[in-house]
Amino acid sequence: MIRKEFYLQPDVVQIARALIGKCLLAFTDGKLTGGIITETEAYNGVTDRASHAYNGRRTQRTETMYGTGGITYVYFCYGMHHMLNIVTNVAGIPDAVLVRGILPRIGLKTMENRTGYRLSSTVQVSGPGRITKCLGIGKQHNGISLRGDRIWIEDWDAGNDIWEIMTTERIGIDYAEEDASLPYRFVMKVPQTKNPG
């Protein structure tokens, strides 16, 4: 399990990049599921127009982002999707990292049952709404510790794989004006492997 200090680091963009290749795990509904994080986006505090906490906005929803680094921020969007974010930095600074993609590693059967998807350990699941569906994460998981036994992150041995990380603009934030073009999205180039079966 990743140490608490990791989440308290002041540079959320660095953390978003560093989270690529680590393993996200969730124990929900009595089932363990997880996968390697392949895609993240950083949301950089009160100066980031793309962030829910832009300009210091504090509401019941955004309050979670102001918590101490190392907790979740789960919110509901588009009337049907839950988004999982990792809150970072010290209390009072609303930095967060949106998890957008994983490479399934643990509990594939459970994830398939939850979603109806046909999963493969070599094909990444991309899309923040899909991730939470796979892992069984909902708003009941908002604001919980990443050092507990429900949702947590582990370092992962990449073995001989050298994973190239690409940097791009964030997705779906056209409203963020000039901040929409910031290089805050990180994507792991998944090694192409033959799909079984």
Place this chain on the structure above:
DNA sequence: CGGCCGATCCACT
């Protein structure tokens, strides 16, 4: 309290 809209996904063309 009413209305707008979003850090999306899927089916269809």
Place this chain on the structure above:
DNA sequence: GTGGATCGGCCGA
């Protein structure tokens, strides 16, 4: 590439 689904958060009145 487009549009429908679908609903809570947020804001202004």
